[in-house]
Amino acid sequence: MTWTSAAITVRQPAAPTDHTPWWRSLRSTTAAAMTVLATTLVVAAGAVFAHTAIDDATEQLRQQALTQLDETIATQSFGGALPSRSTDDPSVLPGPLRTEIARGSTATYDDGTWMWAAREQASGVIATRVDKTALRAQWADLQRTFVIAAVLAAVLAAVGSWLAAGRLTARLRRAARTVDDTVAGGAPVDVRGDDEVAVLSRGLAETAAALARSLDHERAISAEVAHDLRTPVTALVGAAELLPDGPDAERVRRIAARLRQLLDDLLHLSRAAHEAGQVRSVPADLVSTVEQLLDAEGLRDRVRLETGEPARVLVDAEHLGRALTNLVTNAERHGAQPVAVRVDGATVAVSDAGPGFPDDVLRDGPRRFGALGSHGGSGIGLAIVLQHVAASGGVLRLANTAHGAVATVELRRPPQR
Secondary structure, three states: OOOEEEEEEOOOOOOOOOOOOHHHOHHHHHHHHHHHHHHHHHHHHHHHHHHHHHHHHHHHHHHHHHHHHHHHHHHHHOOOOOOOOEEOOHHHOOHHHHHHHHHOOEEEEEOOOEEEEEEEEOOEEEEEEEEOHHHHHHHHHHHHHHHHHHHHHHHHHHHHHHHHHHHHHHHHHHHHHHHHHHHOOOOOOOOOOOOHHHHHHHHHHHHHHHHHHHHHHHHHHHHHHHHHHHHHHHHHHHHHHOOOOOHHHHHHHHHHHHHHHHHHHHHHHHHHHHHOOOOOOEEEEHHHHHHHHHHHOOOHHHOEEEEOOOOEEEEOHHHHHHHHHHHHHHHHHHOOOOOEEEEEOOEEEEEOOOOOOOHHHHHHOOOOOOOEOOEOOOOHHHHHHHHHHHOOOOEEEEEEEOOEEEEEEEOEOOOOO
């Protein structure tokens, strides 16, 4: 099944701010980046230092082998016996060393275990070797040292950047909470400081305050206009009913009824926005609550009720009942039968077999005065649902499936004791 979906999150002022998973947070990203950087720097510095130290030690062994070769030749010239680590048998020498001797009088060769030095003389080849055990031990010690240093650097960088980034992200989260609270109607918070985060936080707070004032002004104007027009529109509807029957009269009655429905929706939206901040959610069984609401709202015969896993949730029955009524009405008006209500866990989903939500609704969420579905509409129904869902601190998710539209209300579960 192919899904096209959008999720609209609505929070009331008292609802907790969403938390980003720690592995996707800015704090974790910063700590990981600093850990990689510190480890890379230590490894790079260690590689350079180790390369220089080993090169110097190898050169010292080469000089030691050459000095030992000179001493061996001097001993042989005075008739003395060759030392145990010297030889005049060419077959004992490594192949590359024999090749180098053929090109010049003296040559050295490192086979990984010994440092060789050999010279070609009139009497033959004489060679000596120096054990590299001490150099290999030095290399092993350097490796252990830099591994320990890299681990310590990674730990220190991770802890330090985690703490430093934690202070930064905490301030950004406070700024986000300030925006949420301000838009939800809370008092703006004075943000102090003169660094970049403080400037950004103040800008966000001021923008949120301006947006909240604009929204309040818009809602007030909508409510006042709807209230002032209700009486003349009611009179208009009554006058339309008195017209003689005919196509023109039916058209006037239909337009008048639609205008009255629009005014009623505006008043309901204004009332829902006013009541959204009044938290009256109580723990309740969601299945039984939905069954009671469908009976109380007269929706039981209009929908197919499906139940899944039972769950207790924090729910305001009055607001949930209004939200369900609007969702079912919206499904009937803009979708197609059958309309189903499914309760599963902490979610209530209303689905229909219609053409689905328009792309702009899935992209931007419900908007007032936007046409919905195949029938022209004000688009206020889903906006009212959002306001009612806000009273319970829930989430409204809109989606299109291969079979139609699905609107899901996800409620909060009671805190575990």
